[in-house]
Amino acid sequence: MYNTINQKIKMMALFDGGKIIPKVFKWQNRDYKVKEISICYEEREGRSINYYFGIETADGNVMKLRYNDEKLTWWLDEIWSD
Amino acid sequence: MRQILHIDMNSYFATVEQQANPKLRGKPVAVLGSHAKRTIIVAASVEAKKFGVKTGTRVEEAPLLCSNIVFVHGEPRKYAHVTKKFIEIFEDYTDRVEIFSIDEAFLDVTKTAKLYGGAENIANEIKRRIRSEIGEYITCSVGVASNKFLAKTASDLMKPDGLVVVTPENKDEILLGLPLSEFCGIGRRIHQRLGALGIHTTLDLRNISNIILNKEFGIATGEKLKRMAYGLDNSPVTSWHDRADAKSYSHGRTMNKDVTDMNEVRKHILLLSEKVATHMRKDDMMGMEVGLWLRFKDFTGTGKSMKIGKWTHDGLEIADAANVILRQLDIRQPIRAIGVYVGRVQRLTNVPVSLLPEDKLNDKILSAMDSVNKRYGTNVVTRARLTGVKIKEIVSGMGRDKF
Numbered sequence: 001m002y003n004t005i006n007q008k009i010k011m012m013a014l015f016d017g018g019k020i021i022p023k024v025f026k027w028q029n030r031d032y033k034v035k036e037i038s039i040c041y042e043e044r045e046g047r048s049i050n051y052y053f054g055i056e057t058a059d060g061n062v063m064k065l066r067y068n069d070e071k072l073t074w075w076l077d078e079i080w081s082d
Numbered sequence: 083m084r085q086i087l088h089i090d091m092n093s094y095f096a097t098v099e100q101q102a103n104p105k106l107r108g109k110p111v112a113v114l115g116s117h118a119k120r121t122i123i124v125a126a127s128v129e130a131k132k133f134g135v136k137t138g139t140r141v142e143e144a145p146l147l148c149s150n151i152v153f154v155h156g157e158p159r160k161y162a163h164v165t166k167k168f169i170e171i172f173e174d175y176t177d178r179v180e181i182f183s184i185d186e187a188f189l190d191v192t193k194t195a196k197l198y199g200g201a202e203n204i205a206n207e208i209k210r211r212i213r214s215e216i217g218e219y220i221t222c223s224v225g226v227a228s229n230k231f232l233a234k235t236a237s238d239l240m241k242p243d244g245l246v247v248v249t250p251e252n253k254d255e256i257l258l259g260l261p262l263s264e265f266c267g268i269g270r271r272i273h274q275r276l277g278a279l280g281i282h283t284t285l286d287l288r289n290i291s292n293i294i295l296n297k298e299f300g301i302a303t304g305e306k307l308k309r310m311a312y313g314l315d316n317s318p319v320t321s322w323h324d325r326a327d328a329k330s331y332s333h334g335r336t337m338n339k340d341v342t343d344m345n346e347v348r349k350h351i352l353l354l355s356e357k358v359a360t361h362m363r364k365d366d367m368m369g370m371e372v373g374l375w376l377r378f379k380d381f382t383g384t385g386k387s388m389k390i391g392k393w394t395h396d397g398l399e400i401a402d403a404a405n406v407i408l409r410q411l412d413i414r415q416p417i418r419a420i421g422v423y424v425g426r427v428q429r430l431t432n433v434p435v436s437l438l439p440e441d442k443l444n445d446k447i448l449s450a451m452d453s454v455n456k457r458y459g460t461n462v463v464t465r466a467r468l469t470g471v472k473i474k475e476i477v478s479g480m481g482r483d484k485f
Contacts, residue, residue, distance in 0.1 A: 001153070039102040039217060041163030046458035052160070054102035062103050080103055 002064070002078040009065070011074040022053055022065055027076050033058040052077075085201040086319060087189040088225040088233035089172070089208065092242035094185035095125035098164050099154045101217035110148045113156045114141065121336070124156055128242055164216055169322075171211050175204050181322040188230050190319035201226045205245050227253075231315035234266045253313050258284050265310055272307075275299070287311035327367065327429060333357040334421030340379045341417045344408075351404045353468055354422040356397035362424065363452055368393040368433045369424035372403035376411065377419035384411050387425065393433045396448060398465070400424060 007027065014021040022034050039054040048070030056062050062080035067073070091097070095113040100106045110130035115121040123144060126135040133148035144151045165184065172179045175198060178190035195201045205224040212220055225236025227248035235256065236246040248256060262284065263273050279298060281287050288311045296304035309315065333354045341347055351374065362369065370393050375385030390403045404422050436442070454463045 002155070036104070038104055039098070039160070039164075041160050043159040043163070046456070046462070056104055062105050064102075080105055082105065 002080055004078055005076045007076050009074050009076045011065075011067075013067075013074075020051055020053075020067060022055065022067075022074070025065070025074065025076070032061065032063075083228045084190065084192045085195050086227055086230055086233040087191060087201060087205055087208075088182075088227075088230065088237045089168075089187050089189065089205075090223045090225075090234075090237045090241075091168070091185040092221045092223060093125060093128050093131065095156055095161055096127035096130070096154075097220050098161055098217075099156075100127060101219040102160065103154075106152060106154070107219060110135065110151050112139070112141075112144050112151050112153050114153055115156060164220070167216050168212055168222075171208060171215065175208070178319045178321050180319045181325075182234075186234075188233065188319045202245070202247055209243070209245070229313070229315040230317055230319065231266065231310060232256075232313050235260065235264075235313075238264065238266075248313075257311070257313050260284060262287065267306065267310060272299070272303075276307075284311050328365065328427060330423050330425040330427060331358045331362050331367070331369065332373075332421060332423030333361075334375070334419060336377075336419040337417065347408065347417060347420065348401075348405055349467070350420050351408065351422060352397065352401040352465065354420060355401035355404060356465065356468065358422055358424055359395050359397035359400055359448075360452070360455075362395040362427065363448065366430045367427045368395045368430060369427040370394070371425035372400050372407070373421075373423045373425060374404040374407040374411070375421045375423075376413065376417050378413075378415040379418055380415060381418070382415075384413075385421075386410060387423075389426070392436070393428070394424075396444060 010026040011022055012024045014023055020040075021037070024031060024033050026032075034055050035058045036056045037053055038056060040052065042049050042051045044050075045068075048068055051067040051069070053065040053067070054062070055065055063076060064078040066075040066077050068075075096111045099111055099113055100109075106127075108129065109127070110133060111127040112123045112130055112135055113125040115124040121141060122137075123135060123139045123141065124137060126137065126139070130144075130148055130151060133151075135144050135147050135151060139147070141153070144153075161184070169179060169181070169187070172187060172189055176189050176191045176194045180188040180190075182188055189204075191198075191201050191204055195204060198204045198207065205226055209222060209224065212222060221243040223237045223241045223244040223246075225233040225238070225246050225248065227233040227236050232248045232253065236248045237244070239246045239256070262268050262276060262282070263270075268276070275298060276282075276287070279290065279294065281290055287307060292304065292308060295308060298304070299307065335350070335354065337350070341350075370391070371387055371389050373385060373387030375383060377383040386407045388403060388407060390399070392399075394400060400422065451463045455461065
Protein backbone atom coordinates (compact mmCIF):
# COMPACT_ATOMS: atom_id res chain seq x y z
CA MET A 1 0.00 0.00 0.00
CA TYR A 2 0.98 3.63 -0.41
CA ASN A 3 1.96 5.36 2.84
CA THR A 4 1.40 9.08 2.93
CA ILE A 5 4.55 11.07 3.75
CA ASN A 6 3.83 14.57 2.40
CA GLN A 7 7.20 16.05 3.41
CA LYS A 8 9.38 18.58 1.63
CA ILE A 9 12.57 17.22 0.14
CA LYS A 10 15.75 18.66 -1.32
CA MET A 11 15.98 17.74 -4.96
CA MET A 12 18.57 17.84 -7.68
CA ALA A 13 16.67 17.80 -10.95
CA LEU A 14 17.23 18.46 -14.63
CA PHE A 15 15.00 20.92 -16.46
CA ASP A 16 15.51 19.94 -20.04
CA GLY A 17 13.58 21.43 -22.94
CA GLY A 18 10.23 21.54 -21.15
CA LYS A 19 10.83 18.29 -19.31
CA ILE A 20 11.46 17.99 -15.58
CA ILE A 21 13.64 15.05 -14.63
CA PRO A 22 14.18 14.38 -10.91
CA LYS A 23 17.63 12.90 -10.36
CA VAL A 24 18.74 12.74 -6.71
CA PHE A 25 16.98 13.85 -3.55
CA LYS A 26 17.60 14.01 0.14
CA TRP A 27 14.97 12.88 2.62
CA GLN A 28 15.55 12.36 6.33
CA ASN A 29 19.30 12.88 5.89
CA ARG A 30 19.55 10.17 3.28
CA ASP A 31 20.24 10.48 -0.43
CA TYR A 32 18.01 8.66 -2.91
CA LYS A 33 18.95 8.28 -6.55
CA VAL A 34 16.07 8.13 -9.05
CA LYS A 35 16.58 5.03 -11.15
CA GLU A 36 13.41 5.17 -13.21
CA ILE A 37 10.51 7.55 -13.76
CA SER A 38 7.62 5.19 -14.44
CA ILE A 39 4.96 7.85 -14.90
CA CYS A 40 4.63 11.62 -14.77
CA TYR A 41 1.49 13.70 -14.83
CA GLU A 42 0.35 17.12 -13.82
CA GLU A 43 -2.62 18.91 -12.34
CA ARG A 44 -3.42 22.59 -12.26
CA GLU A 45 -4.24 23.92 -8.82
CA GLY A 46 -5.45 27.45 -9.22
CA ARG A 47 -2.68 29.34 -11.01
CA SER A 48 0.07 26.88 -10.12
CA ILE A 49 0.77 23.43 -11.51
CA ASN A 50 1.69 20.37 -9.51
CA TYR A 51 3.87 17.90 -11.39
CA TYR A 52 3.70 14.33 -10.10
CA PHE A 53 6.33 11.65 -10.64
CA GLY A 54 5.98 7.94 -9.98
CA ILE A 55 9.58 6.84 -9.48
CA GLU A 56 11.71 3.89 -8.46
CA THR A 57 14.92 4.63 -6.56
CA ALA A 58 18.21 2.87 -7.08
CA ASP A 59 17.68 0.95 -3.83
CA GLY A 60 14.27 -0.31 -4.99
CA ASN A 61 11.84 2.06 -3.27
CA VAL A 62 8.73 3.08 -5.16
CA MET A 63 7.72 6.65 -4.37
CA LYS A 64 5.51 9.47 -5.55
CA LEU A 65 7.16 12.89 -5.79
CA ARG A 66 5.53 16.26 -6.42
CA TYR A 67 6.94 19.52 -7.72
CA ASN A 68 5.01 22.80 -7.47
CA ASP A 69 6.01 25.34 -10.09
CA GLU A 70 4.86 28.36 -8.08
CA LYS A 71 6.52 27.49 -4.80
CA LEU A 72 9.51 25.89 -6.57
CA THR A 73 9.31 23.14 -4.00
CA TRP A 74 9.56 19.36 -4.10
CA TRP A 75 7.62 16.98 -1.87
CA LEU A 76 7.79 13.28 -1.18
CA ASP A 77 4.10 12.45 -1.20
CA GLU A 78 3.99 8.67 -0.78
CA ILE A 79 6.11 5.55 -0.39
CA TRP A 80 4.97 2.10 -1.39
CA SER A 81 5.34 -0.74 1.07
CA ASP A 82 4.41 -4.36 0.32
CA MET B 83 -15.13 2.05 -47.89
CA ARG B 84 -14.60 3.76 -44.52
CA GLN B 85 -11.69 2.80 -42.31
CA ILE B 86 -12.45 2.95 -38.61
CA LEU B 87 -10.27 2.06 -35.64
CA HIS B 88 -11.68 1.24 -32.24
CA ILE B 89 -9.05 1.50 -29.52
CA ASP B 90 -9.73 0.04 -26.10
CA MET B 91 -7.20 0.62 -23.33
CA ASN B 92 -6.82 -2.68 -21.49
CA SER B 93 -7.89 -2.72 -17.80
CA TYR B 94 -7.24 0.98 -17.96
CA PHE B 95 -6.98 2.41 -14.43
CA ALA B 96 -5.34 -0.78 -13.14
CA THR B 97 -2.79 -0.83 -15.93
CA VAL B 98 -1.93 2.83 -15.35
CA GLU B 99 -1.34 1.98 -11.66
CA GLN B 100 0.88 -0.93 -12.71
CA GLN B 101 2.76 1.43 -14.98
CA ALA B 102 3.19 3.92 -12.13
CA ASN B 103 4.38 1.27 -9.69
CA PRO B 104 6.64 -1.50 -11.01
CA LYS B 105 5.96 -3.51 -7.84
CA LEU B 106 2.35 -3.97 -8.90
CA ARG B 107 3.19 -5.43 -12.30
CA GLY B 108 2.11 -9.01 -12.78
CA LYS B 109 0.02 -8.86 -9.61
CA PRO B 110 -3.76 -8.90 -9.19
CA VAL B 111 -4.58 -5.24 -8.59
CA ALA B 112 -7.93 -3.63 -7.81
CA VAL B 113 -8.37 0.12 -8.09
CA LEU B 114 -10.80 1.57 -5.55
CA GLY B 115 -13.34 4.24 -6.43
CA SER B 116 -12.56 6.56 -3.53
CA HIS B 117 -11.10 6.73 -0.06
CA ALA B 118 -14.58 6.18 1.39
CA LYS B 119 -15.02 3.04 3.46
CA ARG B 120 -17.80 1.63 1.31
CA THR B 121 -16.40 2.06 -2.11
CA ILE B 122 -16.41 -0.38 -4.99
CA ILE B 123 -13.72 -1.61 -7.32
CA VAL B 124 -13.63 0.59 -10.40
CA ALA B 125 -10.98 -1.35 -12.29
CA ALA B 126 -9.27 -4.72 -12.02
CA SER B 127 -5.96 -5.70 -13.57
CA VAL B 128 -5.74 -8.48 -16.12
CA GLU B 129 -4.38 -10.72 -13.36
CA ALA B 130 -7.28 -9.91 -11.00
CA LYS B 131 -9.88 -10.49 -13.70
CA LYS B 132 -8.69 -14.08 -13.97
CA PHE B 133 -10.02 -14.59 -10.43
CA GLY B 134 -13.37 -13.00 -11.22
CA VAL B 135 -12.63 -9.59 -9.72
CA LYS B 136 -14.16 -6.95 -11.96
CA THR B 137 -15.51 -3.42 -12.11
CA GLY B 138 -18.32 -3.13 -9.57
CA THR B 139 -17.06 -5.91 -7.27
CA ARG B 140 -17.47 -4.86 -3.64
CA VAL B 141 -14.26 -4.34 -1.69
CA GLU B 142 -15.12 -6.94 0.94
CA GLU B 143 -15.92 -9.49 -1.76
CA ALA B 144 -12.62 -9.19 -3.67
CA PRO B 145 -10.32 -11.02 -1.18
CA LEU B 146 -12.77 -13.94 -1.21
CA LEU B 147 -12.27 -14.23 -4.96
CA CYS B 148 -8.53 -13.52 -4.93
CA SER B 149 -6.70 -13.85 -1.61
CA ASN B 150 -3.62 -11.86 -2.66
CA ILE B 151 -5.46 -8.96 -4.28
CA VAL B 152 -3.67 -5.62 -3.92
CA PHE B 153 -5.88 -2.57 -3.41
CA VAL B 154 -4.86 0.83 -4.73
CA HIS B 155 -6.80 4.05 -4.33
CA GLY B 156 -7.59 5.53 -7.71
CA GLU B 157 -6.15 8.88 -8.68
CA PRO B 158 -8.35 10.61 -11.29
CA ARG B 159 -5.75 13.27 -12.18
CA LYS B 160 -3.35 10.51 -13.17
CA TYR B 161 -5.86 8.87 -15.53
CA ALA B 162 -6.99 12.22 -16.93
CA HIS B 163 -3.41 13.05 -17.81
CA VAL B 164 -2.76 9.69 -19.45
CA THR B 165 -6.03 9.98 -21.38
CA LYS B 166 -4.98 13.41 -22.60
CA LYS B 167 -1.68 11.95 -23.78
CA PHE B 168 -3.24 9.11 -25.73
CA ILE B 169 -5.79 11.44 -27.34
CA GLU B 170 -2.85 13.60 -28.47
CA ILE B 171 -1.31 10.51 -30.08
CA PHE B 172 -4.61 9.58 -31.79
CA GLU B 173 -4.98 13.11 -33.15
CA ASP B 174 -1.64 12.84 -34.90
CA TYR B 175 -3.34 10.44 -37.32
CA THR B 176 -6.77 12.00 -37.84
CA ASP B 177 -8.90 14.91 -36.71
CA ARG B 178 -11.85 12.54 -36.31
CA VAL B 179 -11.38 11.09 -32.84
CA GLU B 180 -14.51 10.20 -30.90
CA ILE B 181 -14.09 9.54 -27.20
CA PHE B 182 -16.54 6.70 -26.60
CA SER B 183 -15.79 6.25 -22.90
CA ILE B 184 -12.96 6.85 -20.48
CA ASP B 185 -10.86 4.11 -22.04
CA GLU B 186 -12.22 3.75 -25.55
CA ALA B 187 -12.07 5.83 -28.69
CA PHE B 188 -13.03 5.59 -32.35
CA LEU B 189 -10.77 7.00 -35.03
CA ASP B 190 -11.95 7.58 -38.59
CA VAL B 191 -8.79 7.26 -40.68
CA THR B 192 -10.53 6.93 -44.06
CA LYS B 193 -8.88 10.07 -45.41
CA THR B 194 -5.50 9.70 -43.76
CA ALA B 195 -4.75 5.95 -43.82
CA LYS B 196 -2.85 6.17 -47.10
CA LEU B 197 -0.43 8.68 -45.61
CA TYR B 198 0.65 6.13 -43.01
CA GLY B 199 0.64 2.95 -45.07
CA GLY B 200 -2.89 1.89 -44.18
CA ALA B 201 -5.18 1.60 -41.17
CA GLU B 202 -3.43 -1.48 -39.81
CA ASN B 203 -0.12 0.36 -39.84
CA ILE B 204 -1.69 3.24 -37.94
CA ALA B 205 -2.97 0.76 -35.34
CA ASN B 206 0.48 -0.75 -34.90
CA GLU B 207 2.13 2.65 -34.71
CA ILE B 208 -0.33 3.86 -32.08
CA LYS B 209 0.30 0.75 -29.98
CA ARG B 210 4.04 1.32 -30.23
CA ARG B 211 3.80 5.01 -29.38
CA ILE B 212 1.56 4.41 -26.36
CA ARG B 213 4.24 2.06 -25.05
CA SER B 214 7.15 4.38 -25.73
CA GLU B 215 5.55 7.74 -24.92
CA ILE B 216 3.16 6.88 -22.08
CA GLY B 217 4.48 3.69 -20.56
CA GLU B 218 5.77 0.27 -21.49
CA TYR B 219 3.11 -1.48 -19.41
CA ILE B 220 0.13 0.30 -20.97
CA THR B 221 -1.47 -1.67 -23.75
CA CYS B 222 -4.54 -1.38 -25.90
CA SER B 223 -6.62 -3.61 -28.11
CA VAL B 224 -7.46 -2.30 -31.55
CA GLY B 225 -10.17 -3.27 -33.98
CA VAL B 226 -9.96 -2.13 -37.59
CA ALA B 227 -13.07 -2.29 -39.76
CA SER B 228 -15.33 -0.45 -42.16
CA ASN B 229 -17.66 0.84 -39.44
CA LYS B 230 -17.82 1.55 -35.71
CA PHE B 231 -19.85 -1.51 -34.77
CA LEU B 232 -17.47 -3.93 -36.48
CA ALA B 233 -14.38 -2.10 -35.19
CA LYS B 234 -15.62 -2.33 -31.62
CA THR B 235 -16.59 -5.96 -32.06
CA ALA B 236 -13.10 -6.66 -33.41
CA SER B 237 -11.23 -4.95 -30.57
CA ASP B 238 -13.12 -7.09 -28.05
CA LEU B 239 -11.97 -10.30 -29.74
CA MET B 240 -8.34 -10.19 -28.62
CA LYS B 241 -7.47 -8.86 -25.17
CA PRO B 242 -5.11 -7.69 -23.94
CA ASP B 243 -2.88 -6.03 -26.53
CA GLY B 244 -4.72 -7.37 -29.57
CA LEU B 245 -5.14 -6.19 -33.13
CA VAL B 246 -7.97 -7.61 -35.21
CA VAL B 247 -8.78 -6.46 -38.73
CA VAL B 248 -12.25 -7.17 -40.09
CA THR B 249 -12.28 -7.69 -43.83
CA PRO B 250 -15.16 -8.54 -46.19
CA GLU B 251 -13.69 -12.06 -46.20
CA ASN B 252 -13.68 -12.70 -42.43
CA LYS B 253 -16.65 -10.53 -41.43
CA ASP B 254 -19.27 -13.29 -41.52
CA GLU B 255 -17.02 -15.77 -39.77
CA ILE B 256 -16.57 -13.29 -36.90
CA LEU B 257 -20.21 -12.29 -36.63
CA LEU B 258 -21.68 -15.76 -36.92
CA GLY B 259 -19.32 -17.11 -34.27
CA LEU B 260 -20.09 -14.38 -31.76
CA PRO B 261 -22.68 -14.83 -28.98
CA LEU B 262 -25.36 -12.13 -29.23
CA SER B 263 -24.58 -11.07 -25.66
CA GLU B 264 -21.17 -9.90 -26.90
CA PHE B 265 -22.66 -7.45 -29.40
CA CYS B 266 -22.23 -3.84 -28.42
CA GLY B 267 -25.82 -2.63 -28.09
CA ILE B 268 -27.32 -5.91 -26.93
CA GLY B 269 -27.58 -5.61 -23.17
CA ARG B 270 -28.97 -8.13 -20.73
CA ARG B 271 -32.59 -7.14 -21.20
CA ILE B 272 -32.54 -7.07 -25.00
CA HIS B 273 -30.71 -10.39 -24.93
CA GLN B 274 -33.46 -11.89 -22.75
CA ARG B 275 -36.18 -10.55 -25.03
CA LEU B 276 -34.40 -11.95 -28.09
CA GLY B 277 -34.14 -15.31 -26.31
CA ALA B 278 -37.87 -15.24 -25.63
CA LEU B 279 -38.41 -14.84 -29.39
CA GLY B 280 -36.21 -17.89 -29.98
CA ILE B 281 -33.30 -15.79 -31.25
CA HIS B 282 -30.12 -17.21 -29.77
CA THR B 283 -27.52 -16.77 -32.51
CA THR B 284 -26.50 -14.21 -35.12
CA LEU B 285 -27.96 -16.50 -37.77
CA ASP B 286 -31.30 -16.55 -35.88
CA LEU B 287 -31.22 -12.75 -35.85
CA ARG B 288 -30.54 -12.63 -39.57
CA ASN B 289 -33.36 -15.05 -40.30
CA ILE B 290 -36.08 -13.59 -38.10
CA SER B 291 -38.59 -11.50 -39.99
CA ASN B 292 -38.38 -7.75 -39.66
CA ILE B 293 -42.07 -7.64 -38.77
CA ILE B 294 -41.56 -9.74 -35.62
CA LEU B 295 -38.43 -7.85 -34.63
CA ASN B 296 -40.03 -4.43 -35.13
CA LYS B 297 -43.16 -5.50 -33.27
CA GLU B 298 -41.12 -6.55 -30.23
CA PHE B 299 -38.56 -3.73 -30.16
CA GLY B 300 -40.05 -0.92 -32.24
CA ILE B 301 -38.85 0.05 -35.70
CA ALA B 302 -35.67 1.92 -34.65
CA THR B 303 -34.25 -0.80 -32.40
CA GLY B 304 -35.62 -3.62 -34.54
CA GLU B 305 -33.88 -2.34 -37.64
CA LYS B 306 -30.70 -1.61 -35.70
CA LEU B 307 -30.60 -5.20 -34.43
CA LYS B 308 -31.12 -6.54 -37.92
CA ARG B 309 -28.32 -4.37 -39.28
CA MET B 310 -26.02 -5.51 -36.47
CA ALA B 311 -26.55 -9.12 -37.49
CA TYR B 312 -25.08 -8.23 -40.88
CA GLY B 313 -22.36 -5.98 -39.46
CA LEU B 314 -23.86 -2.81 -40.91
CA ASP B 315 -23.51 0.55 -39.21
CA ASN B 316 -23.36 3.95 -40.84
CA SER B 317 -23.04 6.05 -37.68
CA PRO B 318 -20.34 8.68 -38.07
CA VAL B 319 -17.25 9.13 -35.94
CA THR B 320 -17.94 12.46 -34.26
CA SER B 321 -14.90 14.36 -33.12
CA TRP B 322 -14.93 14.99 -29.39
CA HIS B 323 -14.30 18.65 -30.19
CA ASP B 324 -17.71 18.78 -31.92
CA ARG B 325 -19.60 16.89 -29.23
CA ALA B 326 -23.09 18.01 -28.36
CA ASP B 327 -23.83 19.90 -25.18
CA ALA B 328 -24.64 17.85 -22.11
CA LYS B 329 -28.33 17.11 -21.59
CA SER B 330 -28.07 17.09 -17.82
CA TYR B 331 -25.54 17.52 -15.02
CA SER B 332 -25.36 15.35 -11.94
CA HIS B 333 -23.25 14.41 -8.98
CA GLY B 334 -23.79 11.63 -6.47
CA ARG B 335 -22.00 9.99 -3.64
CA THR B 336 -22.17 7.04 -1.29
CA MET B 337 -22.01 8.04 2.37
CA ASN B 338 -19.27 6.70 4.61
CA LYS B 339 -22.04 5.31 6.79
CA ASP B 340 -25.80 5.14 6.43
CA VAL B 341 -27.35 8.45 7.38
CA THR B 342 -30.59 9.14 9.23
CA ASP B 343 -29.92 12.74 10.30
CA MET B 344 -31.73 14.96 7.79
CA ASN B 345 -29.47 17.94 8.58
CA GLU B 346 -26.52 15.90 7.40
CA VAL B 347 -28.45 14.84 4.30
CA ARG B 348 -29.21 18.50 3.52
CA LYS B 349 -25.52 19.41 3.90
CA HIS B 350 -24.58 16.76 1.37
CA ILE B 351 -27.35 17.91 -0.95
CA LEU B 352 -25.93 21.44 -0.85
CA LEU B 353 -22.42 20.18 -1.50
CA LEU B 354 -23.52 18.05 -4.45
CA SER B 355 -25.63 20.95 -5.77
CA GLU B 356 -22.59 23.25 -5.59
CA LYS B 357 -20.56 20.74 -7.58
CA VAL B 358 -23.28 20.43 -10.21
CA ALA B 359 -23.65 24.23 -10.39
CA THR B 360 -19.90 24.86 -10.67
CA HIS B 361 -19.69 22.37 -13.50
CA MET B 362 -22.63 24.02 -15.28
CA ARG B 363 -21.15 27.52 -14.94
CA LYS B 364 -17.87 26.26 -16.32
CA ASP B 365 -19.75 25.00 -19.40
CA ASP B 366 -21.91 28.18 -19.65
CA MET B 367 -25.10 26.22 -19.09
CA MET B 368 -28.26 26.74 -17.07
CA GLY B 369 -31.10 24.37 -16.25
CA MET B 370 -34.65 24.52 -14.97
CA GLU B 371 -35.31 21.01 -13.70
CA VAL B 372 -33.84 19.65 -10.48
CA GLY B 373 -33.83 16.03 -9.42
CA LEU B 374 -32.88 14.18 -6.27
CA TRP B 375 -32.34 10.47 -5.83
CA LEU B 376 -31.64 8.49 -2.70
CA ARG B 377 -30.42 4.94 -2.27
CA PHE B 378 -31.29 3.22 0.97
CA LYS B 379 -29.49 0.75 3.17
CA ASP B 380 -31.12 -2.22 1.40
CA PHE B 381 -30.12 -0.82 -2.03
CA THR B 382 -33.67 0.13 -2.91
CA GLY B 383 -34.08 3.72 -3.92
CA THR B 384 -36.38 6.61 -4.58
CA GLY B 385 -36.18 9.88 -6.41
CA LYS B 386 -38.10 12.63 -8.04
CA SER B 387 -37.57 15.67 -10.20
CA MET B 388 -39.36 19.00 -10.49
CA LYS B 389 -39.38 22.07 -12.71
CA ILE B 390 -38.24 25.06 -10.74
CA GLY B 391 -39.75 27.84 -12.82
CA LYS B 392 -36.51 29.71 -13.51
CA TRP B 393 -33.18 29.12 -15.15
CA THR B 394 -30.36 28.53 -12.72
CA HIS B 395 -26.76 27.48 -12.26
CA ASP B 396 -26.65 28.49 -8.62
CA GLY B 397 -25.88 25.69 -6.15
CA LEU B 398 -28.05 27.24 -3.46
CA GLU B 399 -31.13 27.38 -5.70
CA ILE B 400 -30.53 23.83 -6.86
CA ALA B 401 -30.16 22.66 -3.25
CA ASP B 402 -33.36 24.51 -2.23
CA ALA B 403 -35.29 22.70 -4.93
CA ALA B 404 -33.70 19.36 -3.98
CA ASN B 405 -34.71 19.96 -0.36
CA VAL B 406 -38.31 20.52 -1.44
CA ILE B 407 -38.13 17.14 -3.16
CA LEU B 408 -36.53 15.59 -0.08
CA ARG B 409 -39.56 16.53 2.01
CA GLN B 410 -41.84 14.81 -0.51
CA LEU B 411 -39.96 11.51 -0.59
CA ASP B 412 -40.96 8.50 1.45
CA ILE B 413 -37.87 7.85 3.57
CA ARG B 414 -38.25 4.87 5.87
CA GLN B 415 -34.68 3.63 5.95
CA PRO B 416 -31.20 5.01 6.56
CA ILE B 417 -29.76 6.64 3.43
CA ARG B 418 -26.74 5.08 1.77
CA ALA B 419 -26.24 7.33 -1.25
CA ILE B 420 -27.47 10.69 -2.51
CA GLY B 421 -27.50 12.20 -5.98
CA VAL B 422 -28.52 15.58 -7.37
CA TYR B 423 -29.08 16.39 -11.00
CA VAL B 424 -30.16 19.30 -13.15
CA GLY B 425 -32.01 18.64 -16.39
CA ARG B 426 -33.59 20.72 -19.20
CA VAL B 427 -30.28 22.49 -19.63
CA GLN B 428 -29.53 25.16 -22.20
CA ARG B 429 -26.59 27.30 -23.19
CA LEU B 430 -26.51 30.68 -21.46
CA THR B 431 -26.96 32.36 -24.83
CA ASN B 432 -30.33 30.61 -25.29
CA VAL B 433 -31.67 31.57 -21.88
CA PRO B 434 -33.53 34.84 -21.15
CA VAL B 435 -31.44 37.16 -18.99
CA SER B 436 -32.98 38.01 -15.63
CA LEU B 437 -33.19 41.75 -15.03
CA LEU B 438 -33.97 41.43 -11.32
CA PRO B 439 -31.31 43.26 -9.28
CA GLU B 440 -30.99 40.34 -6.81
CA ASP B 441 -30.29 37.91 -9.67
CA LYS B 442 -27.68 40.27 -11.15
CA LEU B 443 -25.99 40.60 -7.77
CA ASN B 444 -26.07 36.84 -7.27
CA ASP B 445 -24.46 36.32 -10.70
CA LYS B 446 -21.68 38.73 -9.73
CA ILE B 447 -21.06 36.83 -6.49
CA LEU B 448 -20.97 33.47 -8.27
CA SER B 449 -18.66 34.84 -10.93
CA ALA B 450 -16.31 36.23 -8.27
CA MET B 451 -16.32 32.87 -6.45
CA ASP B 452 -15.50 31.05 -9.67
CA SER B 453 -12.65 33.46 -10.47
CA VAL B 454 -11.05 33.02 -7.06
CA ASN B 455 -11.44 29.23 -7.19
CA LYS B 456 -10.01 29.11 -10.69
CA ARG B 457 -6.98 31.08 -9.63
CA TYR B 458 -6.29 29.56 -6.24
CA GLY B 459 -7.80 26.08 -6.46
CA THR B 460 -11.17 24.37 -6.14
CA ASN B 461 -13.28 25.26 -3.08
CA VAL B 462 -10.94 27.98 -1.80
CA VAL B 463 -14.14 30.04 -1.54
CA THR B 464 -17.32 28.19 -0.73
CA ARG B 465 -20.59 28.56 1.20
CA ALA B 466 -20.12 29.09 4.94
CA ARG B 467 -22.55 26.23 5.51
CA LEU B 468 -20.16 23.88 3.77
CA THR B 469 -17.11 24.68 5.85
CA GLY B 470 -15.60 21.43 7.00
CA VAL B 471 -17.67 19.26 4.65
CA LYS B 472 -15.67 17.55 1.96
CA ILE B 473 -16.38 15.26 -0.92
CA LYS B 474 -13.40 13.14 -1.65
CA GLU B 475 -12.22 12.44 -5.14
CA ILE B 476 -14.28 9.77 -6.78
CA VAL B 477 -12.80 7.65 -9.53
CA SER B 478 -15.89 7.16 -11.60
CA GLY B 479 -14.45 8.03 -14.94
CA MET B 480 -13.64 11.01 -16.94
CA GLY B 481 -15.84 14.06 -16.86
CA ARG B 482 -16.51 15.95 -20.06
CA ASP B 483 -14.15 18.68 -18.96
CA LYS B 484 -11.18 16.66 -17.79
CA PHE B 485 -9.07 16.37 -20.89
